[in-house]
Amino acid sequence: MKIIKSAVQELIDATVIDVEASFTKGMPSFTIVGMVSTNINESKDRVKSALLINDFKFPPLKITINLSPSEISKKGTHFDLAIALQIALFDEQKLEFGDYFFFGELALDGTIKDTSHIFAIVLSLAKKLVLKKVVVCEQSAEKLANIRNIDLYVVNSLNSAIEFVKSDEKEKFIYKKEQKKYKEIEIFDEKYFYDTNYLEDFKDVLGQDMAKYAALISAAGNHNLIMEGSPGCGKSMISKRLQYILTPMSLDEILEKAKLQALDYKDVDFTPIRTFRNPHHSSTKSSIFGGGSSNAKMGEVALSNSGILFFDELPHFPSNILEALREPLEDHKILISRVNSKVLYSTKFIFVAAMNPCPCGNKLSSIKECRCNELEIQRYKNRLSEPFLDRIDLYLVMNDSFNDNKNIVTSAELHKSVIEAFIRQKQRGQTELNGKLSDEDIKKYCILDEESRDILEKARVNYALSFRSINKVLKVARTIADINGNEIITKSDLLKSLNFRRR
Incomplete structure (x- = not known):
């Protein structure tokens, strides 16, 4: 036969x-x-x-x-x-x-x-x-x-x-075709590709120097980021431009991205630009995490693997969705179980979120008056639990002032810094970038000088930092050190990292 x-x-x-x-x-x-x-x-x-x-x-x-x-x-x-x-x-x-x-x-x-x-x-x-x-x-x-x-x-x-x-x-x-060429770097015989066509550029963002710096850290080390600020201050603009300055992709990552696009019935592309997924806050839990009555289907969490998962208006997402995000943010994987199937998805994405400081959005505004009372503001903030926020590496409060627009920075300049930091991480022998390091890898790669160790101990006591929070501080400090070209984490790197912790 x-x-x-x-x-x-x-x-x-x-x-x-x-x-x-x-x-x-x-x-x-x-x-x-x-x-x-x-x-x-x-x-x-x-x-x-x-x-x-x-x-x-x-x-x-x-x-x-x-x-x-x-x-x-x-x-x-x-x-x-x-x-x-x-x-x-x-x-x-x-x-x-x-x-x-x-x-x-x-x-x-x-x-x-x-x-x-x-x-x-x-x-x-x-x-x-x-x-x-x-x-x-x-x-x-x-x-x-x-x-x-x-x-x-x-x-x-x-x-x-x-x-x-x-x-x-x-x-x-036999099929033969010339493949499109992208810029590449080679580290330990592995090639990584990146694109320098920035469809949306950071030069369009007025002011917000600290937010741009936070975006640089997030991109260079795969760190989760939350931006809090008044409507129109640039939170969504920065989030959408972050996609184009992320770290270079290996061929396996490019192919995996294309595979997820195919399974999602999207047009397949092989560009070294990482995925950007931004579900609406009215999305169901199944659409975010995957589901189905009998067979487990992929949701936004799995489809954003190796890219960005962006939640705009973060407090408006249902609490059951935000609490369920804790596992994929911590373990970088999620198990979906159904009657006929069980499937484990990888979830090594950068979680980026934007939120207003209060229901009306004007609490931090310098020109508009807030209409919310303290109870409404507290109820709004309480939608985000401490265990959820503990999984965020960078928390930034943004102002609505655009007077500090002297320092125009382009996506090309930021991307160059990201690539340099990426090369330093790979040359150390890291398989994961700083934001996804395991506890063992943190001990191996996040080395502090003596002065920095004393500062971290004082911060642990004064800010009541949990073990997870300390690791987040160390991972962010390691990325800042890589951006600055420092072999070990210095006092300046650590203080900048502590500055991005939520108060």
């Missing part, structure tokens, strides 16, 4: 599927088995049309297509090509499909199309070293060409695919 290899996406991983076929005497019929979904069953009509239009005989037999293993639920139209090949070549018993994987949806005229899941499937299997040779259409190949260590063969129609299978010169089907 001839077997054609394909695969199916299961949550965030892929599983190899063998497409088998049997042709037996009996009443002519066409059946697809193996726990298949509706869109796979619909492929019977697409396959039959593609074969008949291209002058292939549809066998007058009982045709059974099996997608094995049968206990795995399967969905997706990318099985069309493998099913059509099994039927078109049913009488070619000596043909072997080897270790080639076939993916593609068929149009009614036999043209092969790309589907949203093909990239995610191939990337998952390539990472597990399961797959080496892939047969797809040119549209799919343009995306897949970014994945390392796989050979791509292009077939744009059913006739072309049959010609490929029968050909002894498969090299002529």
